[in-house]
Amino acid sequence: MSILQFQPFSSAVNVSFWYELGKLKLDRFKLAEEPIPINGYYTTGIHSGIPSFINLERDAFFTPFTPPPRSYMVQGTLFNTNTLETFKGLPKPKLFSDLAEKIWEDIKSGAAVQDPSLLNRFLLLTFADLKSYKYYYMFGFPALSFEDAIVSEGNPVPLSEEFTPEELASFRLPGIDQLPQYFLVKRDESRKVVLGHISEWESFTKDNKSVMLGFADSSGLDSNPGWSLRNVLALLSAKWKVTGELAVICYKEGRSSASNNASPSVSGPHGSIIKVKLPEKFLDINGDCPKVVGWERDSAQKIAPRYVDLGSTMDPNKLAISSVDLNLKLMRWRILPDLDLDKVANTKCLLIGAGTLGCNVARCLLSWGVRTITFVDCTKVSFSNPVRQTLYEFKDCLDGGRPKAIAAAGKLKEIFPAVNSEGHHIFIPMPGHQVTPSEVSTVQETVNKLDSLIQSHDAVFLLTDSRESRWLPTVLCTAQNKLVINAALGFDTYLVMRHGSSDQTVKPRLGCYFCNDVVVPQDSLKDRTLDQQCTVTRPGLSFLASSLAVELMTSVLQHPMGINAQADSDKPLEEAGSSVLGVVPHQIRGFLSHFQSLSIIGHAYNKCTACSESVVGEYKKRGFDFLLQVFNTPAYLETVTGLNQLEQEKCEIEWEDANEDDF
Secondary structure, three states: OEEOOOEOEEEEEOHHHHHHHHHHHHHHHOOOOOOEEEEEEEEOOOEOOOOEEEEEOHHHHOOOOOOOOOEEEEEEEEEEEOOHHHHHOOOHHHHHHHHHHHHHHHHHHOHHHHOHHHHOEEEEEEEEEOOOOEEEEEEEEEEEOOOOOOEEEEEEEEHHHHOOHHHHHOOOOOOOOOOOOEEEEEEOOOOOEEEEOHHHHHHHHOOOOOOEEEEEOOOOOOOOOEOOHHHHHHHHHHHHOOOEEEEEEEEEOOOEEOOOOOOOOEOOOEEEEEEEEEOOOOOOOOOOOOOEEEEOOOOOOOOOOEEEEOOOOOOHHHHHHHHHHHHHHHHHHHOOOOOOHHHHHOOEEEEEOOOHHHHHHHHHHHHOOOOEEEEEEOOEOOOOOOOOOOOOOHHHHOOOOOEHHHHHHHHHHHHOOOOEEEEEEOOOOOOOOOOOHHHHHHHHHHHHHHHHHHHOOOEEEEOOOOOHHHHHHHHHHHHHOOEEEEEEEOOOEEEEEEOOOOOOOOOOOEOOOOOOOOOOOOOOOOOOOHHHHOOOOOOOHHHHHHHHHHHHHHHHHHOOOHHHOOOOOOOOOOOOOOEOOEOOOOEEEEEOOOOEEEEEOOEOOOOOOOOOHHHHHHHHHHOHHHHHHHHHOOOHHHHHHOHHHHHHHHHHHHHHHOOHHHO
């Protein structure tokens, strides 16, 4: 006779559980620290060298929870804290005793009699450090204790000595393929094996004192039953005042590798029968909760927190994705719970111009989680570029320089492998830049390529360093009603604006980059001095303009009307801001010499050379022929828009107002 030792539960937490906890922490739990119901499971013991595991996987958070075949569900309670200090300061003994009280109350109320799975519960305390991907945790598996020890009598007897293979195969309750966690077994008068539910204890034992208690044993040790036996013994003692000797079936399924090399391995239903002796002093069902034990111990057999470091085991690409999304998702915890990050991430952005502005816009788009960024540019990286244009390095300048669009797309993938980035080395046809007959087919292919790129993207950034290079993209984007963000630099000034929607039902329409002009775009690239050939600006200017351009796009995306949103610039702040990010201006003009910026509105001009109905209508009607005529004869736009008539009227007014004394 010896004191019965139970094999305690050990935790086996799959990596998928920690990943799911991190995801839910960001997206659902956020700053909440309320208890969270979760589920684990255990299987019957199959080897003496394997601990008695409670397994947690990704689906631990799912409802309903379905454990794997031949497994048994265990209900748990998770407390996840926001800081490591809070985790350390948790009232661990109280949380553990509170869970034990629930088990005791279920015994007293009879709930555990009807559903014995309520006898097995666990407590999980965690802190998820989502910056370093370290997860700190403590497990507790409450087990109610008797004042006196439970003793074991004799040696375990294999089930095969008490039951035939046919009888073991019949170990099933009616309508249930798998035995429950706890069950009763007896032989009737004809020696036939009869199984019953734990709730049938009184009727089972009324005329038969040789009733056995069966349970799904998670232990691989013959002499040390699993932890789940403890609370059912407490139930028997408290509910039915069971004392003295009791035969217990430690039931297992599956293949078992015996610890004794001389013993063959066993498959199918197997296990052993142990005889235990319960204390004569039964647990008082009307009394307080008995003493409870069951904190999981570490390798040094101490009750202490443990942690798992997943940073080194994660796929670097997945780690990068999670890290990039981290700060964005944190915005929704306290500040912007309605922020739609998916809308931003799924916006396909086309950057026309891969210079100073293009590089900085791309980096800012990455920071917002945008996953598709495409570059269009016709130049190559020069030695003056890397210090100002943040996606290039010295090696990109060698051997004549790499095409900027290709180099920029490649650098973005080096920075963030999950981004979908492409570069297209394209020279954009422009008004005033003559197209010779031999170049017509090439230029037409370029126009078709640019039109296709615009069609396949959601937002287009105009970031080139000449005015006329923005004309063709503006016409194409207006025809397709795309969101256009324009950024342009002076020496110490900048302009950031969005083009208005081409939807004619939106009134008043906001203007485009060309709406303030009364002259057509011309070739501004010839006969330029050295300072005119280079983009001469104060170095910090492009960072300001680029960030404002991306923030303007994001604000438009968060507005319920999107591209059709009216400008908020002329409204008081408290009345504006239909976007969750605040106001959605039309234009932002900055003056670095005064460290000031102005938010202004400019409405669409009906004689605009780029976005007016007359120009877009002519393009839709004639297509490339119209564009070719504009490339070769920019003044044709004056005829299409009526600017020539306006100029004539101006001249006539000046002639009428002139004094004859002037001659």
